[in-house]
Amino acid sequence: MENNRQISAQQLMQKVSEAAFYVTDLKLYLDTHPDDARALRMFGEASRNAKACFDAFEKRYYPLFATSADCDSDWEWLVGTWPSQKMA
Amino acid sequence: MFIFTKMTQIPVKINNKNPRLASYILSQYGGPDGELGASLRYLSQRFAQTEKSGIALLTDIGTEELGHLEMIGSIVTQLTKGEGAKSFDRYGVGDYYIDHANGVYPASASGVPFSAAYLQSKADPIADIMEDMAAEQKARATYDNILRMCDDPDVTNIIRYLREREVVHFQRFGELLDMLQSKIK
Numbered sequence: 001m002e003n004n005r006q007i008s009a010q011q012l013m014q015k016v017s018e019a020a021f022y023v024t025d026l027k028l029y030l031d032t033h034p035d036d037a038r039a040l041r042m043f044g045e046a047s048r049n050a051k052a053c054f055d056a057f058e059k060r061y062y063p064l065f066a067t068s069a070d071c072d073s074d075w076e077w078l079v080g081t082w083p084s085q086k087m088a
Numbered sequence: 089m090f091i092f093t094k095m096t097q098i099p100v101k102i103n104n105k106n107p108r109l110a111s112y113i114l115s116q117y118g119g120p121d122g123e124l125g126a127s128l129r130y131l132s133q134r135f136a137q138t139e140k141s142g143i144a145l146l147t148d149i150g151t152e153e154l155g156h157l158e159m160i161g162s163i164v165t166q167l168t169k170g171e172g173a174k175s176f177d178r179y180g181v182g183d184y185y186i187d188h189a190n191g192v193y194p195a196s197a198s199g200v201p202f203s204a205a206y207l208q209s210k211a212d213p214i215a216d217i218m219e220d221m222a223a224e225q226k227a228r229a230t231y232d233n234i235l236r237m238c239d240d241p242d243v244t245n246i247i248r249y250l251r252e253r254e255v256v257h258f259q260r261f262g263e264l265l266d267m268l269q270s271k272i273k
Contacts, residue, residue, distance in 0.1 A: 010099070017098050024097070024152060028256065031145040032263035064094045083096045083158050084165045 009061050010087050016057045016064070019050040090151065096159045097152070098249055102166040102242045108179035110167035111197060112237050116250070117160045118194025118202035121226040127153035129207035129223060136211035139271070145264050146220075149257050156250055161192045163243060217265045224258035 026043045033039060054064055062080030063069040069077035081087045116122045130150030137143045168176075168190050176185035183199070194202035208219055231251035238244050 013095065013099055017095060020093075020095070021097055024148075025256070027148055028145065028152075028260050031141055031148060032260055032267065034141065062094070065091065080094055082094060083100065084162045086101050086166055087099060 009057075012053075012057050012060065013087065016050075016053045019046070019053040022046045023050045090154075096162060097155050098159075098246065100159055100162040100166065100246060102163060102240070104240050104242065105167060105169070105171050105175070106179065106240060107168050107171050107176045107181050107184075109238060109240065109243065110164045111181045111184050112234055113160060113167070113243070113247075114164050114192070114195060115197035116227070116230060116234070117157060117164065117192065119196035119200075119230070120206050121223065121230045122194075122196075122202075122206075123153050123157035123160055123227075124194055124202055125206040126150075126223060126227060127157060128204065129209070130220065132207070132209045133216040133220070136209065136216065137213055139213070139268065141267060142213055142217075142264055145260055149260065152253070152257075156253070159246065159250065163246060164192050165190075167243070213268050214265070217261055217268065221258055221261045221265070224254045224261065228254040228258070 023043070023046045026039060026046055030036065030039055030043060058064055058068045063076055064080075066077050069075065118124050127150050130146040130153065134143050134146035134150065137146055171190065173182070173185050173189075176182050187193070196202075207223075208216070210216055210219075228251055231247055231254065234247050235244060235251070238247060
């Protein structure tokens with residue numbers, strides 16, 4: 001069970017990173033093509049999709065942003081795989 | 089300001105250990121054409137940019153390079169995790185172990201500590217962007233050199249990805265240069 005959960009955390013992280021990357025790449029393009037109507041539409045969609053992916057991951061696994069960390073009883077920000085660590 | 093996100097641009101998951109390869113890749117952490125120099129160069133130069141596009145592009149690429157710095161540090165960490173003095177020595181990098189053990193230290197592959205002399209900031213948007221385009225090509229060439237030394241597919245995939253980003257950044261800087269030059273004309 002733990003193993004299955006970890007595998008899908010990795011799969012979901014793959015989706016999160018793809019969605020976030022799409023936003024990053026479009027952002028650079030728009031910096032030098034600020035009037036490109038098609039790219040503007042693509043950015044809107046990419047941005048909404050990335051937010052949905054972040055939310056889905058954080059709901060299921062652990063906070064990616066400190067502002068999402070649960071602080072009701074303990075400090076949830078410590079939970080999860082940090083960049084230097086290998087996702088199990 | 090900057091907000092940390094607990095993830096890397098693509099996941100870093102290296103299964104094998106190789107302290108020698110780690111010492112080569114460390115050059116993109118603190119070497120002459122590495123990610124630390126790149127991020128400091130762009131994040132410093134942006135203060136003198138005159139056009140919004142220039143401020144935005146240098147901020148955004150500088151930020152992405154900081155993320156790449158973190159990815160390089162993560163590769164180095166995973167390639168050396170749990171390796172001891174004898175392993176570093178067998179891999180021919182005992183000298184690195186003596187100074188830093190398993191720590192990630194900003195230095196080049198040949199052991200020269202990071203220096204701000206690797207970058208410039210001239211308050212001249214054209215001069216700065218020209219430097220940035222050259223810097224992207226030098227970073228790309230360094231990634232090519234790493235790929236010639238690397239036979240670990242976990243590492244190769246990430247290095248190819250980072251190499252490709254340098255090509256994209258070069259393209260965007262070129263577009264910015266055209267924009268700045270057409271404003272002058």
